[in-house]
Amino acid sequence: MGARRPPVLVVSRLDDATADEVIGELSQRRVPVVRLDPGDFPTSVTMDALIDSTGPGGTLTTQTRTLRLGQVRSVYWRRPTPYAADLAMHGQTARWAVEEARYGFGGLLGSLPGAHYVNHPWRNRDAEHKPAQLAVAARCGLTVPPTLITNDPDRARAFAVAYGPVVYKPLRETEYTAEDGRSLTVWIDDVTPEQIDDRLRHTAHLFQQRVAKAADIRLTVVGDQPFAVRIDGSPGVDWRRHYDQLNYTAIPTPPEILKGVRTYLDTFGLVFGAFDFGLGADGRWHWYECNPNGQWAWFPEHITDPITVALADQLQHPGGTA
Structure with a gap:
C-alpha cells in the first residue's frame, strides 16, 4: 500500500452485512480496504510488529493482503469473532493462548498510530455496560424509565x-x-x-x-449526523423478534434528544451509536439503551444509504479532511 493511499481497516467477521455495505461504498470511491477478523489469528493471520521510540511499525498479513501498521487511515471496528486457541490446545494452555492473542494482537489493533477509529474497541467495551449506560443517559438529560x-x-x-x-x-x-x-x-x-x-x-x-409506547425509535448517530427511524407494527415488547411485520419511517430528531445523545457519545468517546427509544403516547422519547456497535443494514435502502455514506465519509476523511 502506498503512503499516498492509506487503507481503511475493517475489523469484522466474514458474514457481516453491515460491514459489507460500508466496504461496498468505500470500494466505489476507490478507497483501499483491508478486511480482517481477529478470530482468524493465528491460524491465517500473521503479525510482525516492531515497537521502539518512534512507535509501532511492521505488518499484519492475511491470506490475501499485507497491512503496514503505520499507514492505516482509519479503522471500522464491527463484530469480530472471538479469539480461539489451536485445536490441539486444551484447558489452561488454550486459555493462556487466547489471552495472549487478545492482549497482544488485540492490543496492537487498538494502538495503530494516527488511525481514526469508528469506534475504538476499548471505547466500545466501556460503553457496553448497561449500568454505565443508564447512569450516563440520566446525566445527559435523557428520560430513563x-x-x-x-x-x-x-x-x-x-x-x-x-x-x-x-x-x-x-x-x-x-x-x-x-x-x-x-x-x-x-x-x-x-x-x-x-x-x-x-x-x-x-x-x-x-x-x-414498561413504557406505554406508541412506537419504537432507532436513532443511529454517525459523528454529528442523526438518522432517526420510527418503527411501527411490533406485536410485542421486543420489536427485534418481528422484523417481517415492521414499518419504518424516517423522522426528525428533536433538538433536546440530539443534544443529549451527542453528550452521551462524547462522554464515552464514541463516534457512532445506535440508540433505542420508546415513543410515548405523549410524544416523549424514553431512552432504553445505546449499542455502540449496533446494526442498521436491515433498514430499507432509502434509510440505509445515508448511514452508509456517513460512515464511509468518517472512514475516508478522518477529521473531515480530504
Whole structure:
C-alpha cells in the first residue's frame, strides 16, 4: 500500500452485512480496504510488529493482503469473532493462548498510530455496560424509565409490584445455544411478580418499567449526523423478534434528544451509536439503551444509504479532511 493511499481497516467477521455495505461504498470511491477478523489469528493471520521510540511499525498479513501498521487511515471496528486457541490446545494452555492473542494482537489493533477509529474497541467495551449506560443517559438529560438491577428476588418482586408492568432485559447480548446448536437468545419480555423466584439469586438481572409506547425509535448517530427511524407494527415488547411485520419511517430528531445523545457519545468517546427509544403516547422519547456497535443494514435502502455514506465519509476523511 502506498503512503499516498492509506487503507481503511475493517475489523469484522466474514458474514457481516453491515460491514459489507460500508466496504461496498468505500470500494466505489476507490478507497483501499483491508478486511480482517481477529478470530482468524493465528491460524491465517500473521503479525510482525516492531515497537521502539518512534512507535509501532511492521505488518499484519492475511491470506490475501499485507497491512503496514503505520499507514492505516482509519479503522471500522464491527463484530469480530472471538479469539480461539489451536485445536490441539486444551484447558489452561488454550486459555493462556487466547489471552495472549487478545492482549497482544488485540492490543496492537487498538494502538495503530494516527488511525481514526469508528469506534475504538476499548471505547466500545466501556460503553457496553448497561449500568454505565443508564447512569450516563440520566446525566445527559435523557428520560430513563425506572430500572432495577438486582439478584434479590424479594426486591425484584417489590419493584414489579410498585412499577408494573415491568419487562426483563438481558444485561448483555451473550451468545447462548442449545446442545443441538439452536440459538437460545434471551429476549426482552414482560415479567410478573409471580414469575420471579429464588433462581434470581444466581446472577445479576435487569428489570425496567414498561413504557406505554406508541412506537419504537432507532436513532443511529454517525459523528454529528442523526438518522432517526420510527418503527411501527411490533406485536410485542421486543420489536427485534418481528422484523417481517415492521414499518419504518424516517423522522426528525428533536433538538433536546440530539443534544443529549451527542453528550452521551462524547462522554464515552464514541463516534457512532445506535440508540433505542420508546415513543410515548405523549410524544416523549424514553431512552432504553445505546449499542455502540449496533446494526442498521436491515433498514430499507432509502434509510440505509445515508448511514452508509456517513460512515464511509468518517472512514475516508478522518477529521473531515480530504
